[in-house]
Each structure stands twice: as structure tokens, then as C-alpha cells.
Amino acid sequence: MSNKTVRTRFAPSPTGFMHIGNLRTALYEYLVAKSQGGDFVLRIEDTDRERYVEGAVDIIYNTLKVAGLQHDEGPDKPGEYGPYVQSERLNMYKPYAEQLIEQGKAYRCFCTKERLDSLKDDETPGGGYDRHCRDLPQEEIDRLLAEGVPYVIRQKMPLEGSTTFTDAVFGEITVENSELQDQILIKTDGYPTYNFANVIDDHTMNITHVVRGCEYLSSTPKYNLLYEAFGWEVPTYIHLPLIMGKDAEGNVAKLSKRHGSTGFEDLIKEGYLPQAIINYVALLGWCPSDNQEMFTLDELTRAFSIDGISKSPSIFDYDKLEWFNGEYIRKMSPEEFTSYAMPYYKEAVTSRELPWDKLCGILQQRVTRFTQIPEMIDFFDKLPEYDAEMFVNKKSKTNLENAPVMLKAVTDRLTALESWDKDSIHDCLINLAQELEVKNGTVMWPARIAPAGKKVTPGGAVEILEILGRDESLARLNLGLKKLGV
Numbered sequence: 001m002s003n004k005t006v007r008t009r010f011a012p013s014p015t016g017f018m019h020i021g022n023l024r025t026a027l028y029e030y031l032v033a034k035s036q037g038g039d040f041v042l043r044i045e046d047t048d049r050e051r052y053v054e055g056a057v058d059i060i061y062n063t064l065k066v067a068g069l070q071h072d073e074g075p076d077k078p079g080e081y082g083p084y085v086q087s088e089r090l091n092m093y094k095p096y097a098e099q100l101i102e103q104g105k106a107y108r109c110f111c112t113k114e115r116l117d118s119l120k121d122d123e124t125p126g127g128g129y130d131r132h133c134r135d136l137p138q139e140e141i142d143r144l145l146a147e148g149v150p151y152v153i154r155q156k157m158p159l160e161g162s163t164t165f166t167d168a169v170f171g172e173i174t175v176e177n178s179e180l181q182d183q184i185l186i187k188t189d190g191y192p193t194y195n196f197a198n199v200i201d202d203h204t205m206n207i208t209h210v211v212r213g214c215e216y217l218s219s220t221p222k223y224n225l226l227y228e229a230f231g232w233e234v235p236t237y238i239h240l241p242l243i244m245g246k247d248a249e250g251n252v253a254k255l256s257k258r259h260g261s262t263g264f265e266d267l268i269k270e271g272y273l274p275q276a277i278i279n280y281v282a283l284l285g286w287c288p289s290d291n292q293e294m295f296t297l298d299e300l301t302r303a304f305s306i307d308g309i310s311k312s313p314s315i316f317d318y319d320k321l322e323w324f325n326g327e328y329i330r331k332m333s334p335e336e337f338t339s340y341a342m343p344y345y346k347e348a349v350t351s352r353e354l355p356w357d358k359l360c361g362i363l364q365q366r367v368t369r370f371t372q373i374p375e376m377i378d379f380f381d382k383l384p385e386y387d388a389e390m391f392v393n394k395k396s397k398t399n400l401e402n403a404p405v406m407l408k409a410v411t412d413r414l415t416a417l418e419s420w421d422k423d424s425i426h427d428c429l430i431n432l433a434q435e436l437e438v439k440n441g442t443v444m445w446p447a448r449i450a451p452a453g454k455k456v457t458p459g460g461a462v463e464i465l466e467i468l469g470r471d472e473s474l475a476r477l478n479l480g481l482k483k484l485g486v
Contacts (some may be wrong), residue, residue: 003162004206004208004210005037005038005039006032006036006037006038006039006207006208006209006472007033007038007039007205007206007207007208007209008029008030008032008033008038008039008040008041008207008208008209008210008211009029009040009041009042009043009201009202009205009210010025010026010029010030010041010042010043010064010069010071011043011044011045011201012026012044012045012060013044013045013048013051014044014046014052014053014056014057014059014060015048015051015052015053015056016053016056016059016263017263017264017265017266018059018060018063018263018264019055019104019262019263019264019464020064020243020255020263020264020281020284020316021213021243021253023063023067023278023281023283024240024243024281024282024284025211025213025265026063026064027067027069027210027238027278027281027282028065028071028211028238028240028262028285028309029096029209029211029283030069030288031300031301032209032211032238032303032306033209034301034352035301035302035304035305038208038209039072039073039203039475040069040071040072041071041072041073041079041081041207042060042064042071042073042074042077042084042324043074043076043084043085043086043205043380044057044074044075044084044085044086045057045061045194045197045198045203046085046086046087047086047087047090047191047192047194048194048198054359057147057418059265059329061076061190062235062265063264063265063293063314064261065431066264066268066274067131067264067274067277067278068274068275068278068297069144069297077149079435081204081205081206082140084221086197086201089197089201090190090191090192091334091408092200092204092318092321093185093186093192093196093197093200094153094186094192095152096196096200096230097186097192097196099230100155100185100229100230101153102151103229104156105155105156105229106153106154106155106156106185106229107133107134107135107137107153107154107156107182107307108133108141108144108145108151108152108153108154109132109133109134109135109151109152109153109154109184110136110144110149110150110151111129111132111184113134114366116129116236126373128181129181129182131139131182132154132180133154135155135209137350149190150188152184152185152186152188153185153186154182154183154184154185154188155178155182155183155222155225155226155229156182157180157181157183157222158176158180158225159178159479161176161177162174162176162177163180163221163224163225164173164220164342165220165224165237166237166240167217167235167237167238167239168237168239168240168306168307168309169214169239169240169241169306169309169311170214170239170311170335172218173216173217173220173230173289179222180221180222180225183195183196184196185224195219195222195223195226196238198223199223199226199227199339202233202235203227203230208235208236209235209236209237209238210235210238210440211235211238211240212239212240213239213240213242214239214241214242215242215255216239216330217239220237220239220259237428238286238309240307240309241285241309241310241311241312241313241314241315242254242276242313242314243255243284243285243314243315243316244314244315244316245315245316246315246317251333255316255344259383260435264277264307265400267321269371270369271370271371271372272321272322272325273325273340275297275328276298276321276324276325276327276328277321278297278300279293279294279295279296279300279324279328280321280324282295282300282304282318283314284314285309285310285314286304286308286309286310286370287308287310288303288308289305289308293324294324294327296327297323307471322368322369323368324353325368325369326367326368326369329364329367329368329370330364330365332364334360334361334364337360337363337364338360339357340370341360341363341367341370342356343358343379344371344373344374345373347374348373348374348375348377348378348380348381349377349380349381349430350381351382352380352381352472354380354467355466355467358422358463358467359380359467360375360464360466362458362463363376363377363457363458365453366458366459367458373453376457376458377458379452379453379454379457380467380468382451383451383453383476383479384454385453386449386453386454386483387483387484388400388483388484389479390448390449390454390455391403391445391446391480391484392406392455393445395441395442395445396439396442397438397439397441397442398441398445398446400484402438402442402486403445403446403484404441404473404481404486406436406438406443406445406486407446407447407477407480407481407484407486408446408481408486409432409436410429410432410477411442411474411477411478411481413428413429413432413468414428414465414474414477415474417470420466420469420470421466422462422463422466424467425462425465426462429443429447429461429462435456442461444460444461445461445468446480447461447465447477448460448461448479449462450466450476450477450479450480450481451465451468451473451476451477451480453476482486
């Protein structure tokens with residue numbers, strides 16, 4: 001297979017949102033292909049009509065687009081191996097199954113649902129099915145077919161020996177054939193099972209590397225026996241470790257919604273950048289040779305190697321993702337940051353125009369998600385209700401006795417200030433603290449609480465006063481004096 005062009009496929013089922021596991025599989029499929037100059041193929045596996053969700057295909061397309069994972073072939077990019085939607089390939093699967101019947105490697109099973117259900121509690125060979133129809137006489141088969149009795153097509157698994165395969169991550173794995181069920185290839189409705197369609201599609205699309213979660217390790221011998229039955233070359237398997245989540249009590253389990261948002265679109269809505277998500281997800285199971293953490297997609301492509309994939313499960317750490325996101329935010333140009341942040345500005349501030357460039361300057365160094373912005377800046381729009389106790393701060397050495405004095409002095413000095421800019425406001429307040437022989441914080445704390453009405457703000461008193469402007473700042477300072485009884 002070394003002389004072949006590397007071809008991988010991302011083959012999602014349109015059954016809902018794109019969770020982190022799906023995204024990582026797509027990313028690694030992309031990186032395996034692109035790091036070796038190969039092709040990344042998108043195939044939609046939509047034959048499970050019971051679980052099909054309207055609009056899920058659009059979610060797949062949008063996720064790949066936003067994430068930057070550009071496929072080379074797919075339903076929207078026809079190539080020589082199409083069609084790329086499984087439901088459009090239905091006519092090709094049964095002939096392959098019939099071929100296996102002719103070769104004695106598969107058989108028709110006429111067992112009813114009731115009979116199969118009765119076997120579930122039995123310890124029968126083959127994982128629950130007793131192979132009742134495996135060796136039916138030909139005349140019995142002909143009779144049942146003539147009567148129109150529904151049937152499935154099952155693969156004849158070897159009854160003895162073992163099947164061994166090599167995975168690029170987990171190494172050599174051997175499974176006893178006695179543990180393998182005679183799996184269904186074609187269902188009674190004529191539709192292929194996932195396992196069968198997967199093999200046919202991968203072979204006919206010339207897929208060389210199959211990337212999937214390690215939960216499919218146990219199914220791999222079934223795939224390989226199909227490849228062997230047809231005399232086809234087995235692809236390179238790359239099984240990925242589990243992604244785990246940690247709850248508030250520190251318990252670790254397979255990542256699920258109880259740990260937080262697990263869908264790509266949900267994370268985007270929560271204010272995470274696509275490039276930050278991709279960067280972080282790439283490290284959930286893969287370690288670069290030089291322990292670098294920050295990667296663009298192009299850098300990931302150049303650095304990626306299959307031997308860097310770990311066997312060990314990884315934990316999806318939302319705090320770590322937020323750290324990555326903050327780093328990406330701080331790397332933005334002021335113009336780019338403002339473009340991203342503007343919808344959140346406008347959501348929070350509707351009553352006045354603010355100097356967005358100055359607001360950008362204090363926010364960009366502090367936010368780790370854009371969705372934090374409205375709550376951080378809503379006080380610029382309207383002064384929230386607050387209690388005089390807010391002026392008390394142990395660290396700044398302010399209390400209800402000295403706060404009125406400090407705030408009155410601040411208000412008087414700023415009223416007389418000729419130039420309303422950051423440097424002038426800063427020098428005014430620092431000089432005042434020196435004159436009053438108090439800590440800077442003793443002046444700055446009431447000078448921040450009065451215009452903000454909240455303890456936690458993006459920026460200190462100087463930045464807030466500058467952004468609010470002279471008139472609004474002085475109005476809020478005077479309201480603060482009233483709260484303090486001055």
C-alpha cells in the first residue's frame with residue numbers, strides 16, 4: 001500500500017450534532033491524508049433511516065467548513081469514486097453479498113424475529129445466534145424463497161482458529177473466531193448493515209487508511225474477514241483512544257453532555273473560536289514530538305505523524321480549552337478582535353456610543369470567550385443598582401468612614417480636570433492619593449465602584465472613567481456620593 005496515494009474518509013451518519021469525538025476523527029482523517037500528500041474524502045452514511053435527523057447533513061458540511069477541514073471529494077465535490085452518499089449506492093451492495101453466497105462464504109437466514117429474540121438469553125455459539133440457517137439444504141432454501149419468506153444475508157464466520165490484525169496505534173490484536181457472530185450483511189429490507197456497507201464503500205473508493213474510535217476494535221476482525229473473503233487488500237487501521245470527561249466530583253467517564261457542551265456548534269455558540277477548538281482537539285490523543293501546544297491547521301499538517309497517537313484515553317478539559325481560546329484571542333489584531341466582539345458589544349450597550357477601540361484595548365487581554373463580553377461591559381450601558389457596602393474593601397483599606405471623603409475628593413478633582421484622557425485621569429488620581437497620604441487603592445476603589453456599580457470590571461477606575469467620558473463619569477460619581485450620604 002506504500003505506493004498508493006493515501007486516501008482517508010470521514011463517513012459520518014446524519015443522526016444529530018457533530019460531537020467532539022466526530023470532530024477529532026474528521027481532523028485526524030484530514031491530517032493523516034494531508035501529512036502524506038493524500039486525499040481526504042467525505043462520505044455520508046445515511047442508510048440508518050430510523051436515526052436520520054433532518055438538517056444533520058447541513059451540520060456536517062458547516063462543521064467541516066468552519067473547522068477548515070476541506071475535503072477533496074464528497075457529495076458536493078464529485079470524483080471518480082462516487083456517489084458519496086450511501087443511500088445513492090444501494091444497488092451495489094446486494095450483488096457483493098450474493099457473490100459471497102455463491103462462493104459459500106455467506107448464506108440466507110430465514111429466522112424470524114421471534115426466534116432470534118428467544119435466543120438472546122441462551123449461551124449459543126456465535127454471540128447469540130445459533131447458526132440455524134447456516135447449512136440449510138438447498139431444497140429447503142428454494143422452498144422458502146418460493147414462498148417469499150423474508151431473509152437476511154449472513155456472513156459465514158470461521159468456526160475455528162483466530163483472526164489477527166495490526167493496528168497502527170494498538171499494535172497486533174488477535175481475536176478467537178469462535179467469539180465472532182455470523183454477522184448480517186444485508187437486512188430483510190435489502191439495506192446493507194453498517195459493517196458490510198463500510199467495507200464495500202472503503203474498497204470501491206480506494207480508501208487506504210481507516211481512522212476511527214477504539215470502540216470499533218472488536219469489530220475489526222469482522223471487517224478483515226470480509227476483505228479476505230473478497231480477496232481484497234486490507235487498509236491500514238488507526239484506532240483512536242477514548243475521549244473522557246471529568247465531573248465536578250472528579251469522576252472520569254466517557255465524555256457526555258453531563259460534562260458540558262460536547263457539540264462543535266454548541267462550543268462555537270459559547271464563544272470558542274474554531275481554530276482554538278481544532279488546536280485543542282488535535283492534542284486529545286496526539287502528542288507532537290517537541291511538545292509544542294499552539295498550532296495552526298497548516299502547522300498541524302506539517303507536524304502530524306501517526307506514531308504520535310496515544311493508546312491512552314484523554315480527558316476533555318474545558319479549562320484547558322478556555323486557555324487555548326484566550327491565547328488565540330490575544331493573538332488577534334485589534335481590528336480582528338473588534339470584528340468578532342462587535343455583536344457582543346451591541347448586545348450589551350444600546351443607549352450610547354462608546355470608544356470601541358479603547359474598550360477593545362482593555363477587553364482583549366482579559367476575555368477568554370467572546371460570550372463573556374456582555375456581562376463584563378453591561379454597566380457601561382446602564383449603572384446597575386448597588387449598595388453603599390460595595391465601597392468597603394479590606395485590601396484597598398476603604399470603609400464607610402473614609403470612602404465618602406475619598407470619593408468627594410476624586411469628584412472635585414476630576415470636575416476641575418481640563419483634559420479627559422487616560423494619562424490625565426491617571427495622574428490626577430495618583431497625585432490625589434499622594435496628597436492625602438493614602439494607598440493608591442484607597443482612592444482608586446471608590447473611583448471605580450461609583451462609575452461601575454460592580455466589583456469585577458474589565459479595567460480599573462482610570463480606563464472606566466476614560467471610556468464613559470466626562471459627563472457620564474461625573475454624573476455617576478455624584479450618584480455614588482449620594483449613596484454614601486454626601
